Amino acid sequence: MTSHVPIPHNPPLVRDPGPARMLRPSTFWTIADPIPSRLSWLLMGLSIGVPLVLWWLLASTGWVRPLFLPSPAQVVGAIGQLWNSGALPKDIQFSLMRILGGFALATVIAIPLGTLMGTFASIRSLLEPIVGIVRYMPATAFIPLLILYFGLGEVPKILLVFIGTLFFNTLMVMDSVKFVPKKMIEATYTLGGNRLQVLFQVIFPYITPGIIDTCRVNMAAAWNLVIVSELVAATEGLGRRISVAQRFLKTDEIFAGLIVIGLIGLAIDILFRMFLRFSCRWAVK
Amino acid sequence: MHLEVKHLYKQFVTRRGPVVALKDINLHVETGEFVCAVGASGSGKSTMLRIVAGLEQPTAGDVLVDGQPVTGPGADRGMVFQSYTLYPWMTVEENIGFGLKLQGAPIADRYEQSRYYMDVVGLLPFAKALPKELSGGMKQRVAIARALASQPKILLMDEPFGALDVQTRESMQGFLLDLWRNTGTTILTITHDVEEAVFLSQRVYVMSARPGTIRRELSIDLPAERDEALRRSSAFQDYRYQILDLLRQTESTAPELTAPPQSA
Numbered sequence: 312m313t314s315h316v317p318i319p320h321n322p323p324l325v326r327d328p329g330p331a332r333m334l335r336p337s338t339f340w341t342i343a344d345p346i347p348s349r350l351s352w353l354l355m356g357l358s359i360g361v362p363l364v365l366w367w368l369l370a371s372t373g374w375v376r377p378l379f380l381p382s383p384a385q386v387v388g389a390i391g392q393l394w395n396s397g398a399l400p401k402d403i404q405f406s407l408m409r410i411l412g413g414f415a416l417a418t419v420i421a422i423p424l425g426t427l428m429g430t431f432a433s434i435r436s437l438l439e440p441i442v443g444i445v446r447y448m449p450a451t452a453f454i455p456l457l458i459l460y461f462g463l464g465e466v467p468k469i470l471l472v473f474i475g476t477l478f479f480n481t482l483m484v485m486d487s488v489k490f491v492p493k494k495m496i497e498a499t500y501t502l503g504g505n506r507l508q509v510l511f512q513v514i515f516p517y518i519t520p521g522i523i524d525t526c527r528v529n530m531a532a533a534w535n536l537v538i539v540s541e542l543v544a545a546t547e548g549l550g551r552r553i554s555v556a557q558r559f560l561k562t563d564e565i566f567a568g569l570i571v572i573g574l575i576g577l578a579i580d581i582l583f584r585m586f587l588r589f590s591c592r593w594a595v596k
Numbered sequence: 597m598h599l600e601v602k603h604l605y606k607q608f609v610t611r612r613g614p615v616v617a618l619k620d621i622n623l624h625v626e627t628g629e630f631v632c633a634v635g636a637s638g639s640g641k642s643t644m645l646r647i648v649a650g651l652e653q654p655t656a657g658d659v660l661v662d663g664q665p666v667t668g669p670g671a672d673r674g675m676v677f678q679s680y681t682l683y684p685w686m687t688v689e690e691n692i693g694f695g696l697k698l699q700g701a702p703i704a705d706r707y708e709q710s711r712y713y714m715d716v717v718g719l720l721p722f723a724k725a726l727p728k729e730l731s732g733g734m735k736q737r738v739a740i741a742r743a744l745a746s747q748p749k750i751l752l753m754d755e756p757f758g759a760l761d762v763q764t765r766e767s768m769q770g771f772l773l774d775l776w777r778n779t780g781t782t783i784l785t786i787t788h789d790v791e792e793a794v795f796l797s798q799r800v801y802v803m804s805a806r807p808g809t810i811r812r813e814l815s816i817d818l819p820a821e822r823d824e825a826l827r828r829s830s831a832f833q834d835y836r837y838q839i840l841d842l843l844r845q846t847e848s849t850a851p852e853l854t855a856p857p858q859s860a
């Protein structure tokens with residue numbers, strides 16, 4: 312080869328590097344690797360335990376008036392009482408029904424819509440602008456319209472959850488299609504596959520774990536919305552329970568409602584994770 | 597089977613202007629042949645193979661398979677990529693049978709065919725394994741078996757062993773030669789690895805870059821039975837140096853790297 316560029320001698324010495332510096336090992340601050348499982352369980356225990364102990368301390372020392380901060384025991388008592396009176400099971404039932412109804416409807420539409428938008432640039436151009444605009448309209452701002460159109464029954468509450476989760480679900484499903492390797496799609500064509508087969512037999516199975524995870528994450532938004540809708544107008548439901556308790560200054564019942572919502576949310580989250588493990592063994596590490 | 601590429605041109609329009617990736621490519625592959633195109637990276641090898649596969653449209657020129665122009669991808673031209681193309685949710689067996697499934701073959705045929713090709717590539721014990729449980733070399737064997745199970749007229753391979761370590765690569769080359777000899781498949785492979793090209797091929801097209809052209813066509817007149825000892829023979833090394841020299845020449849005659857435009 313004759314076309315070598317001559318390399319200049321002696322690179323400039325910018326700074327004296329001094330003795331070699333090396334990254335110190337660390338267990339707690341490990342990046343991109345798991346920590347020992349015992350440490351992990353310990354930290355997870357602390358995550359629940361520390362706030363609980365702090366709460367208990369704050370309540371028992373009397374720093375905060377019991378009206379504002381009931382003790383853990385009082386809240387557990389309130390949960391038990393609400394449960395035994397039959398009010399809590401009924402509230403849970405109504406809130407869950409609204410959430411599941413609205414969310415299921417949103418998911419049933421979001422999966423095909425998001426998949427199509429992710430797969431076909433044409434469908435994306437057609438729908439992304441309108442979805443992008445509507446997504447920024449706060450779902451709660453639709454409450455007056457929903458009440459105006461559908462009254463105070465179940466329909467506006469279910470529709471609020473629907474409106475509030477449809478667009479996020481759609482866009483997140485659409486995004487998961489981006490991760491399908493282009494070469495995997497091309498390999499399918501060279502095996503004799505057509506576009507419909509690529510869509511149903513390659514893209515869709517590939518994004519299934521992503522869809523399940525999307526549902527899991529967006530479930531939290533559905534809870535938000537159903538509680539808001541019940542604060543406005545409802546005769547039962549966990550949101551309704553909280554607003555009634557506020558009117559009668561029953562802070563223990565407010566706390567009871569919040570904790571029940573948190574626990575049910577956690578349970579649904581765990582169910583989704585288990586479903587993912589069970590249905591997509593290939594995607595789980 | 598007769599593959600013919602005639603006066604193929606490909607120009608990409610990029611933000612920095614047009615790039616001529618291929619200029620007047622002419623080549624052919626006949627039934628049962630093993631042909632390699634070898635060239636430095638950027639010499640348009642992948643572009644050429646993708647056009648033959650029908651995954652990319654040429655700017656000008658023709659690709660003919662048995663006289664019929666190629667207008668898009670199809671099962672008659674199987675393709676093996678460097679990586680990332682096994683379906684991660686399917687077992688080895690399902691991956692290999694997938695081409696026939698796409699073509700609507702009955703389940704019994706699919707079963708028989710994927711058994712046969714799993715046997716051919718030595719992966720019968722891994723029939724129920726998922727791709728993530730396989731090593732890199734095993735994954736590529738599945739990819740090759742999957743392409744063969746669709747019974748293509750020609751197998752196209754884009755640097756199929758490029759991501760493998762040296763030992764695995766050499767054993768895969770031996771495996772591929774055995775497979776070619778035993779199944780009578782017609783193969784067109786592209787690679788930047790000169791030794792790989794000499795070891796595998798009966799004919800080699802040497803490509804040069806900027807623009808991608810075919811510099812020389814060489815017949816590799818080595819015995820059909822090729823083993824590791826052959827790599828050290830002087831005949832083998834002669835071919836290797838001949839191609840390396842050609843690649844070096846094309847590099848030094850390529851236009852000099854131009855300095856970046858001076859900003860005002």
Ligand SMILES: Nc1ncnc2c1ncn2[C@@H]1O[C@H](COP(=O)(O)OP(=O)(O)O)[C@@H](O)[C@H]1O
Pocket residue numbers: 608609610615616617635636637638639640641642643644808
């Ligand atoms: N989709 C594309 N858009 C623009 N330029 C491309 C595209 N694909 C390839 N090229 C250009 O064409 C040339 C040949 O690329 P490629 O066929 O990948 O070469 P090789 O496989 O031999 O490395 C390169 O200069 C590359 O930058």
Ligand SMILES: [Mg+2]
Pocket residue numbers: 641642643
């Ligand atoms: Mg390439």
